[in-house]
Amino acid sequence: MARARCDDASHARRRGRSRSRRGRRRHTPRRLRGSGLGGLRRADPRRPVVDRRERDRRARLRDRWALAVTTSDRGGRSSADAATHEERAESTPESGPRGGDATQTASLHQRPHDAGESETPDRDASGDNGPAAAASAPLRVLFDVAHPAQVHLFRNAITDLQTRGHETFVSARDKEVTLDLLDAYGIEYRSLSTKADSLPGLIAEHLVREVRLAALAREFDADVIVSRLGPVPAHAATLAGARHVAVSDTRVGNDLLRRVQQTVTLPFVDTICAPAGFDLPIDDASRRPLDVQELAYLHPRYFEPDPSALGPDLDPETFYAVIRVAGWDAYHDVGERGLSLAGLRSLVETLDAHGTVVISAEGSLPDDLESYRLDIDPSDIHHVLAFADLYVGDSGTMSTEAAVLGTPAIRTNSAVGDRDEPVFKTLDAYGLLESYANEADALAAVDRLLTAGVDREESRARRERLIADRPDPTEHIVETILESAPEQP
Known part of the structure; x- marks a missing residue:
């Protein structure tokens, strides 16, 4: 597939204000640029990015979530809010290279309050800003995808969040068919590194990837970074001042490597989604159950064999x-x-x-x-x-x-x-x-x-x-992301 870099003209204008988070001021994110971090990789324009099956799947998923949000007021929004977000989702093209024009790309990098809306979210009836109230303000969620299986794991959560009116973006690692899958599903992303073939190369790649991911998170102004459990996204989230939600069900077989990984990763993770019997040295408050994670994309509501x-x-x-x-x-x-x-x-x-x-x-x-x-x-x-x-x-x-x-x-x-x-x-x-x-x-x-x-x-x-x-893992992932929303200033 062809690779193309975005022009600066296709990116959002830099915002004219800074935003407070976690008790400190943050600089306005720079424009996402086609240089430095690696440009947005887009699919070959000679063929459709999203095929018929994927378009039908997205339409069913969008309609189902729109109905669920309207009827059950999920995520702390009213029915009127749900209708507004449904209209916004319907106005977004369902096929073609996402972010292929300046208007679409700009929408990824501008918060609603940049257009003149209030920066202070509405309080609920009790006057408190709980998780539901915090999640009612549109979030900016950055998904880090380093393996083909992670494309499948997160793609329905991405669709769900977009349907609810939240902004999403993906940082990717060029490993096996990861980028091809992102292209096939029409998911906008930026490739930050290519998988190295040696241990020294992997160490160097991880260091470069961590720096680039932290920079991208600042530029995108991410509220939450979602990934598989690993040191790179955990450190990048901390450096960018974002919350970090990690998903894990893979055990590191080597005892020494496992201890090293947990030592350099777990202190920087806010919430971990993992199977109930999965051994992790974390407190219960930071843990959410997530069993049989492959159902996040192979559940009958998301997948129909063709x-x-x-x-x-x-x-x-x-x-x-x-x-x-x-x-x-x-x-x-x-x-x-x-x-x-x-x-x-x-x-x-x-x-x-x-x-x-x-x-x-x-x-x-x-x-x-x-x-x-x-x-x-x-x-x-x-x-x-x-x-x-x-x-x-x-x-x-x-x-x-x-x-x-x-x-x-x-x-x-x-x-x-x-x-x-x-x-x-x-x-x-x-x-x-x-x-x-x-x-x-x-x-x-x-x-x-x-x-x-x-x-x-x-x-x-x-x-x-x-x-x-077994419950639907996608629902649990989305709920965890929404409850992890940072406190609004």
Whole structure:
């Protein structure tokens, strides 16, 4: 996809006043510039950024939230306020490169009070400014996205916040298909760094990214920064004077690295959303429950499988299996390993005898396996998983996604064990996911499942029970963001 930098003319005029926050004065944010921090990356203009399925999904989500806000007065707004925000959402283009003209971009960087509205929010009937009252003023929320899975995790929360009249922007990291997904969903963003390939390179990248993210947060004048738990966004939020909401469900396997990460990160986090059984040394007041986070984008209200997204090589009416081979190069993967090359070849040979086999791989594949590589638009991977008869892989995220979609799923990597993450234990309890530390045991489980016959109907029934028992994570993320709104001066 083509990359383009924004001209200064497409950005907002700098504001003529400073704003007090946390007891000190802040300078007016500078204009978002196309230099220094990396320009806004926009999609190839020769093809639509948002396809039909995404436009329909956004329309359904916008209508549902507009109705919910109007009827239940969520977020501390009145029905009249909800109608105003619904009109504002309808006036925003639903497709094309977002921020593609000066008017749209300016709206990202100007607060309502810059247009002459009062800077003091209305008080509620009791005269207090509680969380609901604070959230009634439009917020500026910056999402930091460093991995493709985080695009999916936050995209519906972004749509929800925009529907409620809040301003959002995304800082991104060029890793795998992260930028392609942001383009596909029409989400406006700025890429701050590209994933490094060595430990010294990763350290340097994190330092550069932290400085750039703090600068972007000041320029955007962010009230809240939302991200996965990590030191970079936590430090940047503190430097920018913003609140920080972190989402976590991934355990760092190495004890020393885990202690270091928590030591340099947790003191700078305001609120953490994590599964109830996830071990974090934080007080209860700073913690919010958030289980099975993949439901934030795979819940039936957000996702409907579409067979037309499979392409010509896959048929939902005939057997096909998906194999996932992860990269194992993240800091939380230190000391762990996934499928071996011998295990991958054995798995392909076994599954190939029953139907079509496709491999989703982060890195390169041997020449004899390259023909199995899955070649689709990255945003269509969940449609492929939803219609698959079987998933086998070493990735934690994609294993969870397949299981949540009701596809029989087998996961294997060295991190499996008594200290496994809560989401894997939950999915195992529902009979949706089998996990094995020994890949030989995983291959034996594949043979057993194929011999017995894959029962998709039973898997779908188990999925329905999971969805009935678990709350919508997107709702919890949005509620946490709104309650984290900084006190208004």
